[in-house]
Amino acid sequence: MKMTGAEIFLESLKKEGVKYIFGYPGGVVLGIFDLLYDNKDIQLILTRHEQGAVHAADGYARSTGKPGVALVTSGPGATNTVTGLATAYMDSIPVIVFSGQVPTALIGNDAFQEADIVGISRPCTKYNYLVKDVKELSLIIKQTFYIATSGRPGPVLVDLPKDVTVSKTEFTWPELNIRSYKPTYEGNKWMISQAAHLIAKSKKPVILAGGGVVLSGASKELKELAEYTEIPVTMTLMGLGSFPGTHSLSLGMPGMHGTYYANKAIQESDMLIGIGVRFDDRVTGKIDAFAPHAKIIHIDIDPTSIRKNVRVDIPIVGDVRRVLLVLNKILKEEVKEQWSEVRKAWLKQIDEWKRERPLTYTYSDEVIKPQFVVEKIYELTKGDAIIATEVGQNQMWTAQFYKFDKPRMWLTSGGLGTMGYGFPAAIGAQIAHPNKLVIDIAGDGSIQMNIQELATAIVHKLPVKVAILNNHYLGMVRQWQELFFNERYSYSELYSHVVPDFVKVAEAYGAVGFRAIKPSEVEPVLKEAFKIKKTVFMDFIIDWKEKVYPMVPAGAPIDQMLFEEPKEKAEKKLKAVK
Amino acid sequence: MRHTISLLVENKFGVLSRISGLFSGRGYNIESLSVGETIDPQISIMTIVTSGDDQIIEQITKQLNKLIDVIKVIDMTELDHVEREMVLIKVAPRHEDKAEVLRLAEIFRGRIVDSSQKTYTIEITGDEKKIEAIVELLKPMGIKEFVRTGKIAIAREGVKK
Numbered sequence: 133m134k135m136t137g138a139e140i141f142l143e144s145l146k147k148e149g150v151k152y153i154f155g156y157p158g159g160v161v162l163g164i165f166d167l168l169y170d171n172k173d174i175q176l177i178l179t180r181h182e183q184g185a186v187h188a189a190d191g192y193a194r195s196t197g198k199p200g201v202a203l204v205t206s207g208p209g210a211t212n213t214v215t216g217l218a219t220a221y222m223d224s225i226p227v228i229v230f231s232g233q234v235p236t237a238l239i240g241n242d243a244f245q246e247a248d249i250v251g252i253s254r255p256c257t258k259y260n261y262l263v264k265d266v267k268e269l270s271l272i273i274k275q276t277f278y279i280a281t282s283g284r285p286g287p288v289l290v291d292l293p294k295d296v297t298v299s300k301t302e303f304t305w306p307e308l309n310i311r312s313y314k315p316t317y318e319g320n321k322w323m324i325s326q327a328a329h330l331i332a333k334s335k336k337p338v339i340l341a342g343g344g345v346v347l348s349g350a351s352k353e354l355k356e357l358a359e360y361t362e363i364p365v366t367m368t369l370m371g372l373g374s375f376p377g378t379h380s381l382s383l384g385m386p387g388m389h390g391t392y393y394a395n396k397a398i399q400e401s402d403m404l405i406g407i408g409v410r411f412d413d414r415v416t417g418k419i420d421a422f423a424p425h426a427k428i429i430h431i432d433i434d435p436t437s438i439r440k441n442v443r444v445d446i447p448i449v450g451d452v453r454r455v456l457l458v459l460n461k462i463l464k465e466e467v468k469e470q471w472s473e474v475r476k477a478w479l480k481q482i483d484e485w486k487r488e489r490p491l492t493y494t495y496s497d498e499v500i501k502p503q504f505v506v507e508k509i510y511e512l513t514k515g516d517a518i519i520a521t522e523v524g525q526n527q528m529w530t531a532q533f534y535k536f537d538k539p540r541m542w543l544t545s546g547g548l549g550t551m552g553y554g555f556p557a558a559i560g561a562q563i564a565h566p567n568k569l570v571i572d573i574a575g576d577g578s579i580q581m582n583i584q585e586l587a588t589a590i591v592h593k594l595p596v597k598v599a600i601l602n603n604h605y606l607g608m609v610r611q612w613q614e615l616f617f618n619e620r621y622s623y624s625e626l627y628s629h630v631v632p633d634f635v636k637v638a639e640a641y642g643a644v645g646f647r648a649i650k651p652s653e654v655e656p657v658l659k660e661a662f663k664i665k666k667t668v669f670m671d672f673i674i675d676w677k678e679k680v681y682p683m684v685p686a687g688a689p690i691d692q693m694l695f696e697e698p699k700e701k702a703e704k705k706l707k708a709v710k
Numbered sequence: 711m712r713h714t715i716s717l718l719v720e721n722k723f724g725v726l727s728r729i730s731g732l733f734s735g736r737g738y739n740i741e742s743l744s745v746g747e748t749i750d751p752q753i754s755i756m757t758i759v760t761s762g763d764d765q766i767i768e769q770i771t772k773q774l775n776k777l778i779d780v781i782k783v784i785d786m787t788e789l790d791h792v793e794r795e796m797v798l799i800k801v802a803p804r805h806e807d808k809a810e811v812l813r814l815a816e817i818f819r820g821r822i823v824d825s826s827q828k829t830y831t832i833e834i835t836g837d838e839k840k841i842e843a844i845v846e847l848l849k850p851m852g853i854k855e856f857v858r859t860g861k862i863a864i865a866r867e868g869v870k871k
């Protein structure tokens with residue numbers, strides 16, 4: 133039977149198991165929207181901005197491991213997806229965007245609402261397509277899902293000219309074979325065995341676990357490795373939840389706002405096992421001074437991640453889970469346990485560092501400390517909530533004070549650092565997990581970047597909770613200005629303790645709004661919010677002077693950290709670093 | 711160091727911009743790039759001359775390999791190979807230099823592909839040294855226009871460096 137391109141499009145999505153599309157209509161995609169009107173298999177979630185649609189698809193993907201799908205119109209609809217694509221690209225998230233395009237005959241003519249979105253999105257997608265003939269459509273869609281989700285995952289965009297969606301052809305569901313794209317899943321056995329012997333010999337090893345562990349679904353294998361070899365684990369921002377944050381071997385996050393003991397352990401280590409990490413500069417600090425005594429083993433599915441930033445002694449290209457299965461087997465069967473004694477000294481040293489400088493903040497009875505809010509959220513949810521964040525201090529405080537024990541419960545824009553990501557991502561996650569508690573921990577700046585998505589949450593009856601840590605500043609910017617620009621707070625004050633009134637904004641959309649000004653109000657507000665089955669905004673008026681500590685100034689070695697200390701001392705340290 | 715990299719790529723719309731975009735987006739040099747179809751019309755071959763230290767070259771080849779449309783990446787510099795480039799040089803010599811231009815063209819096994827009252831256009835094929843040499847010699851005679859194809863390269867059969 134012949135089908136139109138639009139019909140083939142929906143049939144193909146159904147075959148790929150798509151249940152939800154996040155989208156926004158416009159001229160050239162109205163044909164597809166018309167079919168969605170009475171489609172029983174696929175529901176469209178209408179966001180209030182295309183950026184929101186892509187972040188929602190991203191939140192859906194991160195929280196489920198399945199690809200998230202968005203559908204937008206040509207021109208402005210398509211260009212509005214760019215930030216969402218770039219966000220997903222940097223964090224290796226399988227997001228698929230279908231954009232409408234002007235009819236093929238008009239492409240290149242500056243037609244109404246024409247934008248070269250394939251050209252624009254090329255550097256921020258894993259791959260993209262312009263469909264030129266309806267006959268290629270089903271194959272392209274199949275390839276799209278395969279490319280987005282296999283190897284190192286990433287976003288793919290498919291541009292659909294209007295005439296392609298109306299012309300007809302026979303529907304087929306072809307076999308796949310992309311000769312130029314064959315990801316490597318199995319690690320080189322010899323290299324893995326080299327790694328096993330190095331692990332057995334090392335005296336002060338550290339595991340650095342990243343987003344790749346989450347993407348690979350290798351938490352179980354990672355835990356087995358760490359426990360069997362008694363190696364402490366530090367998790368990058370993207371790796372939080374890949375290893376239990378409450379585990380005695382957990383060092384928390386490393387890097388710029390990482391823990392003292394994670395950074396110390398890396399710097400002192402004689403062996404570092406990077407697993408699904410890309411050694412971002414937020415993690416390594418000054419690259420020449422990073423892990424100076426360590427032999428480095430690096431497991432990554434993408435060869436370009438290896439030796440991009442740091443030297444590597446044993447590179448292993450492959451899927452984390454499959455490599456760890458082999459590694460654990462070799463360790464148990466061929467190498468055998470022989471490290472118990474040496475580990476004792478190392479773990480004792482780490483315990484000392486943990487005691488010397490734990491993560492701290494100064495509690496106050498007068499004014500709400502943001503870390504206190506995060507701690508309370510952790511306490512009340514017992515860690516069993518999907519947590520999204522925006523970008524800035526709110527994100528770092530959450531990373532530090534919420535303990536993630538399981539993967540795919542943590543949605544944050546790490547690589548691009550996209551303000552406005554968290555709220556729509558939380559909406560996408562809530563769609564996928566209607567019965568889970570989903571919370572966006574936000575800053576007053578970031579939340580205003582996609583605040584319109586309140587409407588999406590209300591209309592779809594999504595009980596997403598937003599906890600705004602309101603310091604009426606672009607807090608992270610203000611922190612840098614305080615520390616590095618002589619307290620000249622140039623254009624970073626937002627006055628958002630007055631404009632807007634977040635409680636009223638929430639109410640205007642039909643959500644519930646709460647405000648807490650005193651520390652004693654934090655817990656009651658959170659409890660009430662978590663009880664209500666509705667969208668809730670919580671406006672926590674926090675100590676605007678609060679900073680994120682520890683902090684490694686940009687470009688310094690990661691063990692030269694600033695701590696919460698009297699100001700002069702901090703400044704002295706800063707000078708020493710420069 | 712300078713490297714000559716050969717790429718087999720899908721002969722598809724947009725592939726060239728994916729490759730040039732990779733170089734510009736990541737700040738890698740392109741000294742020259744040439745593209746053409748192979749015997750199989752679905753596959754094109756590109757020859758790129760680039761430069762960088764070992765780590766950069768390693769990243770370049772890995773990044774190229776990572777592109778979905780790239781079938782194969784060969785760093786020719788690591789193999790024994792032949793490199794060629796063609797140039798077209800339009801010279802406008804003074805009357806007294808005309809004979810010298812023709813003589814040089816002959817020495818370098820060039821061909822005169824066009825001539826007018828005031829100019830000769832010479833076609834020269836060769837490796838870089840040869841091309842540099844004739845350019846140096848022709849410069850004083852008055853080079854009016856100069857175009858080059860960019861390098862192409864092919865591995866020698868059966869020898870490994």
Ligand SMILES: Cc1cc2nc3c(=O)[nH]c(=O)nc-3n(C[C@H](O)[C@H](O)[C@H](O)COP(=O)(O)OP(=O)(O)OC[C@H]3O[C@@H](n4cnc5c(N)ncnc54)[C@H](O)[C@@H]3O)c2cc1C
Binds near residue numbers: 348407547
């Ligand atoms: C304001 C701000 C501050 C920040 N501060 C910090 C900080 O202090 N500390 C910190 O850690 N981060 C920090 N970040 C985040 C940082 O920018 C990076 O996003 C993060 O460090 C990258 O994490 P990752 O190395 O785990 O890599 P990811 O970006 O998660 O990359 C995953 C890696 O795993 C590989 N991979 C994917 N799938 C597989 C598979 N199946 N098998 C094997 N490998 C796979 C990929 O190829 C890639 O190399 C901050 C971000 C912001 C916005």
Ligand SMILES: Cc1ncc(C[n+]2csc(CCOP(=O)(O)OP(=O)(O)O)c2C)c(N)n1
Binds near residue numbers: 526527552578605
């Ligand atoms: C879209 C975007 N624009 C600008 C920035 C730069 N930036 C990083 S953090 C930050 C401040 C964030 O302020 P807010 O959301 O109030 O959070 P806080 O740091 O106060 O918790 C800014 C402007 C960014 N990351 N994203």
